[in-house]
Amino acid sequence: MSLIIGVGNEYRRDDGAGFAAARRLRAENPDVPVVLQSGDGVSLMEAWRDADSVIVVDAVHSAGKPGSVHRFDAAARPIPAKFFPSSTHAFGLAEAVEMARALGRLPERLIVYGIEGKTFEAGTGLSPEVEEGVSQVVEQVLREIC
């Protein structure tokens, strides 16, 4: 089973990039289930538990160029911690991946896309650069799942 997970908070501006990408993927390819999550680690582990191929899309904050896209093979190696330090969750995406690995509950295939955000202030709407990043991720994921 394949699964796409959009992670983020659309009320913190570019932190909504994961949701935006996931929604567009749902519209473009209704055959692959899509879920939206806040980034709580336990819920993420629960969401991907029965899936064997999972794609996660989240916003990242690593001082890179806004809108740039990072792709990590999380089944092969840990996600570099510097990409997800902005989460205020005590147990977020990076921890969920490592916890799942420790417990033998990691999906066979787990790809994490990170879209570099520009602003994470309160409010809605993505920065134009991040919108472009979302489009790029959607195209890449569609190629990957077809």
Add this chain to the structure above:
Amino acid sequence: MKTRTVKVDTLARVEGEGALLVKIKDNAVVDVKLKIYEPPRFFEAFLRGREAAEAPDITARICGICPIAYQMSSVHAIENAFGVEIEAPIRVLRRLIYCGEWVESHALHVYMLHAPDFLGYPDAIQMAKDHGDIVKRGLGLKKTGNEIVTFLGGREIHPINVRLGGFYKVPAKGDLISLTESLKLAREAALETVRWTATLPFPEFEQDYEFVALSHPDEYPFNEGRLISNKGLDIAVSDYDGHFAEEHVPYSNALHSVLKERGPYFTGPLARYNLNFEKLSPLAKEAARDAGISSVCNNPFKGIVIRSIEILYACDEALRLIETYEEPEKPAATIEPRSSVGHACTEAPRGILYHRYKLDDQGIILDAKIVPPTSQNQKIIENDLRQFVPSSIDLPQEELTQKCEQIVRNYDPCISCATHFLKVEIEKE
């Protein structure tokens, strides 16, 4: 003269962003600062000019761990202002969804955030490599909590089904029964959790705290009751502002709460347990006794056992509530706005959460006040550090820093809520 500093720039295993500084001079603690530097969030200002009906959904956004608490305090406060009486089945469903949130939040704290301190691991992932079955039990419990919140709230994070007067949609009795099997397994896992946490190593550390919690004549408190303490406080929630004050301290973005008459006080699971032990279910009381915890516990390190007892109670209570539930005639009481002020306090997983709203006759919010539990416990956390550190002053720096962090985590601080986040700094001269 010898100075030593314990400094943690980003506290781990807490919700949000904070730091801790402990300064020691000649074996005495000279300064303790729990610094909450997450930017203030101005939710009280966001609420001004909004419709009363929007308050539960706006305030739920304050916290991803305890949104139900925000929804419950806001609906009760506004119903109090408008003189709304809710039906018994709505009350049952509100208690039930709160049980779900306690299980979710406490299971996360007990297993993922706090247990590694006692077992000597830097985090739950390292702990999981040696104690996989224990961690899996915690994940299973949290899942049951999520199921309840998702079932009644529409989704597990920032639920959307709670409204003034009740719910948008209420379940049929037959549908609620579907939660029973999972809850019975969770109750067994909770009992195991109490037994397991009771075997953890606890420092000898007891303080003469003033505990503050809600108290209800018939039940362990969630949504209503009087505010009481072990030192004589016994007031209606509407008198909150007369007895509690919020103070600004320059190094923190969260206001510090104090009792006007006596100063710092302790809210949360220990306070609830100590003031309401008799109201726990027979199973929860028995588990406490078997774990060697009496009806009063003054050791904050044992908060992990008390939280486990509360998980057990919440599972037990949820099963009882499901049995008593009968579908109400309508999902929500009618709301008629009037110009007034309303107050409510409910028991969030971390302690009392106070909301006050001033509303006009059209139901527009003119003014709002929100006091989350973490801002209330800040002074007690700092006091604990002042008292604990002198006895551990000879510990190597790394160990002393870990102990200081553990003290902060005893309180399961939710810094995102309080800012209005965590790092430890110990300075020794």
